[in-house]
Amino acid sequence: xxxxxxxxxxxxxxxxxxxxxxxxxxxxxxxxxxxxxxxxxxxxxxxxxxxxxxxxxxxxxxxxxxxxxxxxxxxxxxxxxxxxxxxxxxxxxxxxxxxxxxxxxxxxxxxxxxxxxxxxxxxxxxxxxxxxxxxxxxxxxxxxxxxxxxxxxxxxxxxxxxxxxxxxxxxxxxxxxxxxxxxxxxxxxxxxxx
Numbered sequence: 491x492x493x494x495x496x497x498x499x500x501x502x503x504x505x506x507x508x509x510x511x512x513x514x515x516x517x518x519x520x521x522x523x524x525x526x527x528x529x530x531x532x533x534x535x536x537x538x539x540x541x542x543x544x545x546x547x548x549x550x551x552x553x554x555x556x557x558x559x560x561x562x563x564x565x566x567x568x569x570x571x572x573x574x575x576x577x578x579x580x581x582x583x584x585x586x587x588x589x590x591x592x593x594x595x596x597x598x599x600x601x602x603x604x605x606x607x608x609x610x611x612x613x614x615x616x617x618x619x620x621x622x623x624x625x626x627x628x629x630x631x632x633x634x635x636x637x638x639x640x641x642x643x644x645x646x647x648x649x650x651x652x653x654x655x656x657x658x659x660x661x662x663x664x665x666x667x668x669x670x671x672x673x674x675x676x677x678x679x680x681x682x683x684x
Contacts, residue, residue, distance in 0.1 A: 492595040494586050496574070496616040498602040499626035500636045500664040505599040506541040508626060509572040512597055513547060521567035525549040528576035528612075539572045552577055556584055564592050574600035577612035586619055599626075605641035605648065605662070607670075628664050631676050636664030640675070647673040 499505050509525070516523035525539055529551040539549045552571060555563070563569070569588060571577070577585075577600075585596045598620070602613045609617070617623060630636040640663050641648040663675055 492589045492593045493621035494589045494616070494619065495595070495597045495622045495624075496613070496620040497597070497599045497624050497626055498613060498616075500601065500628060501639050501662040502542075502636070502664045503626040503628040504541075504543075505601075505626055506539060506572050507543055507545060509570050509597070509599045510539060510541055510545045510547055512568075513570050516568050522565065523568040523570055524555070524563075524566045525570050525572070526552050526555050527572045528552045528574070528581070530576045531573040552581055556581065560592060563588060563594060566594055569594055569596045571596065571598045572600070574598040574616065575602070575604075575610035575613045576600075577615075579611050579615040582612055582615040582619070589621075601639060603639065605639050606650075607638060630664060630666035630669055632666060632669060634666035634668070637667050638665045638670035640665045640670055642675055647675065 497505065497508060513523045513525050525547055526549050527539055529536070536551065537548055539547050549572070555569065569585070571585065574582075585598070588594050589596050598616060600613055600616075601610060602617070603609050628636050641651070641661055642663060643661070665675070669675075
């Protein structure tokens, strides 16, 4: 029976690497998997999913998946969605329709919350309706589990601004809740905020 999966984690928790490995695993056993991501994610190019460890793979946009004929979608053994936090609630409903009415499993990877610890709309919808929800973990610089996506710049921690700002290690660091609250980006980095 097909299910809707949501694997979430903070920046640096290997979400994209896991998405690419899932895709590889399907192909390795002769099954057909489709990799996609929301159109807004253009960091590494519109038609590619790229992991910080150097793995990459061509993909289509989530918007293109929505336009695909149902018989084409049914031809896949799995749909894998990276950066799902950027999806709209309506797109998440569509992904659930792929599972419920087309019988194709959908495996989603993304952030749960933004740099202000507010849920992304796509992630919030997945938390409400996904069949399986699992956290992918990584650590804060102190060794505790990181739970916060902390945006920063040359002046320190950024506490306000638009929810979506594409970036990676040059703009975000995973922190535990305590160090997020304190605004401590590392053991020797002074507390500064914007």
